Amino acid sequence: MDELKDIVLKYVTEEYLEADSDPITYDSPLISGGIVDSFSMVSLKRFLENKYNIRIPDGKATPEAFDSVNKIAVLVREFVKA
Amino acid sequence: MSNIDSYEERAKGFSWSVSENELGYRDGEIINIGWYCTDRVCEQGKASKLALVWEGHTGAEKRYTYNDIRLASNTIGAFLRGLGIQAGERVCLFMDKIPELYLGFLGILKIGAIAQPLFSAFGDESLFFRLSNAETSAVITQRKHALKVRKILDRLPHIKHIVIVDHDGVSPLKDREVAFSLEKAGPVERLDIHPTTAETPSVLHYTSGTTGMPKGVKHVHYSLISQYLTAKWVLDLRDDDIYWCTADPGWVTGTSYGIIAPFALGVTQCVMDAGFSAEAWYRFIEKRRISMWYSAPTAIRSLMKAGDEIIGKFDLSSLRHLASVGEPLNSEAVVWSQKVFGKPFYDTYWQTETGCIVISNYPGMEVRPGSMGKPFPGITGTILDPNRNEPYPFRGKIGLVALKFDWPSRMRTYWNNEEAFRKKFRNGWYITGDRARIDKDGYFWFAGRDDDIINTAGHLVSPFEVESALLEHPAVAESAVVSKPDPINLEVVKAFVTLKPGFTASKDLDLEIMNFVRKKLSPLAMPQEIEFVDSLPKTRSGKIMRRILHAREWDEEIGDTSTLEND
Numbered sequence: 207m208d209e210l211k212d213i214v215l216k217y218v219t220e221e222y223l224e225a226d227s228d229p230i231t232y233d234s235p236l237i238s239g240g241i242v243d244s245f246s247m248v249s250l251k252r253f254l255e256n257k258y259n260i261r262i263p264d265g266k267a268t269p270e271a272f273d274s275v276n277k278i279a280v281l282v283r284e285f286v287k288a
Numbered sequence: 289m290s291n292i293d294s295y296e297e298r299a300k301g302f303s304w305s306v307s308e309n310e311l312g313y314r315d316g317e318i319i320n321i322g323w324y325c326t327d328r329v330c331e332q333g334k335a336s337k338l339a340l341v342w343e344g345h346t347g348a349e350k351r352y353t354y355n356d357i358r359l360a361s362n363t364i365g366a367f368l369r370g371l372g373i374q375a376g377e378r379v380c381l382f383m384d385k386i387p388e389l390y391l392g393f394l395g396i397l398k399i400g401a402i403a404q405p406l407f408s409a410f411g412d413e414s415l416f417f418r419l420s421n422a423e424t425s426a427v428i429t430q431r432k433h434a435l436k437v438r439k440i441l442d443r444l445p446h447i448k449h450i451v452i453v454d455h456d457g458v459s460p461l462k463d464r465e466v467a468f469s470l471e472k473a474g475p476v477e478r479l480d481i482h483p484t485t486a487e488t489p490s491v492l493h494y495t496s497g498t499t500g501m502p503k504g505v506k507h508v509h510y511s512l513i514s515q516y517l518t519a520k521w522v523l524d525l526r527d528d529d530i531y532w533c534t535a536d537p538g539w540v541t542g543t544s545y546g547i548i549a550p551f552a553l554g555v556t557q558c559v560m561d562a563g564f565s566a567e568a569w570y571r572f573i574e575k576r577r578i579s580m581w582y583s584a585p586t587a588i589r590s591l592m593k594a595g596d597e598i599i600g601k602f603d604l605s606s607l608r609h610l611a612s613v614g615e616p617l618n619s620e621a622v623v624w625s626q627k628v629f630g631k632p633f634y635d636t637y638w639q640t641e642t643g644c645i646v647i648s649n650y651p652g653m654e655v656r657p658g659s660m661g662k663p664f665p666g667i668t669g670t671i672l673d674p675n676r677n678e679p680y681p682f683r684g685k686i687g688l689v690a691l692k693f694d695w696p697s698r699m700r701t702y703w704n705n706e707e708a709f710r711k712k713f714r715n716g717w718y719i720t721g722d723r724a725r726i727d728k729d730g731y732f733w734f735a736g737r738d739d740d741i742i743n744t745a746g747h748l749v750s751p752f753e754v755e756s757a758l759l760e761h762p763a764v765a766e767s768a769v770v771s772k773p774d775p776i777n778l779e780v781v782k783a784f785v786t787l788k789p790g791f792t793a794s795k796d797l798d799l800e801i802m803n804f805v806r807k808k809l810s811p812l813a814m815p816q817e818i819e820f821v822d823s824l825p826k827t828r829s830g831k832i833m834r835r836i837l838h839a840r841e842w843d844e845e846i847g848d849t850s851t852l853e854n855d
Binding site: 221223224225226227228235236237238239240241242243244245246248249252253255256268269270273 | 345346384409431432433435436459561562563564565567568590594744745795796798799802803806811812814816
């Protein structure tokens with residue numbers, strides 16, 4: 207169990223999926239799979255920044271870096287450590 | 289040699305009969321877009337030619353020949369008829385870019401109903417307004433989007449059927465829902481095509497305006513005439529092309545040039561139903577050997593941002609011609625594409641209301657980076673003096689982009705809103721809402737909008753709609769929405785908000801309000817930035833002065849503040 211990943215998974219599920227959508231996993235393609243579009247990514251980035259009191263530079267907030275819960279966790283941990 | 293060959297020669301003595309003759313259409317005869325896009329192409333001997341190659345985000349692939357899309361559109365058309373859908377009724381397509389969206393569009397047209405494609409990311413209020421305003425009879429959708437329809441269904445008495453195209457066969461169907469599977473349905477070899485004529489309504493696209501709610505733009509089957517020829521001469525679509533239009537059919541580009549024109553031309557087109565990623569896009573071009581690519585400035589700028597090195601990993605030599613749509617293509621993007629692809633993106637200018645490209649750059653004509661190009665042959669464009677409502681007698685001055693309203697795919701009206709339609713005209717000229725100037729050689733140069741509409745990533749967002757949504761949040765007292773410059777999307781939505789007593793500005797409230805608007809309207813309409821303020825600039829009569837907020841965001845002169853309250 208990974209608390210950070212679970213928090214992100216729960217947030218994405220609640221904010222971007224409809225109630226009867228197929229559940230997502232840590233590896234589900236969020237951006238390339240059309241679950242979170244590029245505009246909605248802004249709100250996801252904002253959530254992460256608020257939650258973990260970090261600032262993710264725009265250059266790091268790429269569709270690739272946000273494309274799964276696993277990848278998001280890697281990104282967040284990079285800035286939490288810093 | 290390009291299809292258009294010489295723009296100047298084509299423009300001389302131009303008549304739309306060029307297109308009518310190629311399509312074999314005679315004035316007064318039956319013209320049905322669905323038939324032209326499928327049956328006619330088969331009759332031309334292309335039944336076994338690939339029409340549509342679809343790829344999902346997992347890499348799943350589906351391939352359809354022209355005979356396949358003929359049968360599939362017949363099948364969907366027959367199914368809708370079997371439900372009792374009649375000619376003239378509105379049928380909404382509320383799906384991701386899956387094959388049923390494209391095939392369903394054609395099926396709806398074949399039975400003479402009106403296709404109403406809606407962007408699948410629309411929130412329930414955006415969806416409600418459009419379905420209510422159009423008095424839509426049926427919605428074709430997927431399980432994942434059906435919930436949004438269910439949430440608003442009790443307010444939509446006109447909806448008779450919700451057709452679920454990917455029902456699992458197990459979950460209970462809810463009120464007015466019916467399952468339909470293209471794979472399982474027996475193909476319908478022969479469908480009686482409804483005898484639509486030139487002025488029979490075909491497609492209803494909703495577009496946002498500065499004030500008021502979105503307006504339904506009504507198009508007719510005769511629109512095919514200019515959509516066909518503009519695709520042939522501007523996009524230079526040829527019989528052996530592999531075409532990729534990146535636009536979603538929820539928007540007019542995705543129907544005019546993502547369905548109607550390419551299929552009527554009998555071209556093979558590819559569709560990728562996946563979110564944006566530079567790697568995925570380049571891989572798609574390489575894998576599918578895309579030769580003609582019609583995309584949008586936001587995507588192009590995102591590709592620029594991803595860097596040039598990534599391009600070297602892919603073989604993009606198949607690319608023959610590139611074009612862009614949705615917002616002015618900045619000159620840097622044109623120069624960049626010439627550098628990395630060996631050819632420029634040709635900017636094309638048009639609107640939901642115009643139905644087809646009206647001002648453009650053309651193969652064989654000099655591309656001036658940053659220019660909109662010149663009016664399509666047969667289309668009269670000018671720059672109107674806003675004070676006299678007459679064309680300037682000389683070139684070079686910025687004014688209103690105006691067109692003589694007489695090409696085949698011009699909208700016929702706004703749905704149930706003739707008054708708004710009449711307001712689009714001044715002195716007989718159709719006013720696009722954009723400002724531009726014409727240079728000494730006849731090239732048009734975009735100079736901005738003439739109203740407050742926000743063009744974000746090529747899509748129009750109404751500040752009024754966003755403000756109305758903001759006011760529904762329990763914390764918001766007043767709101768003002770303006771555009772804010774953005775390096776990728778050109779403009780994004782920014783909201784200024786005052787709070788009701790008892791509420792305190794915070795990062796969490798900021799995010800809560802963003803998500804509130806996103807779910808109510810759409811991700812495009814979601815403010816990318818919210819600024820909490822103690823008060824909004826107003827006139828002494830209490831009107832919010834958005835232009836002051838806009839000027840600050842764009843670092844422009846604020847102008848006259850003599851009417852500003854508390855100045």
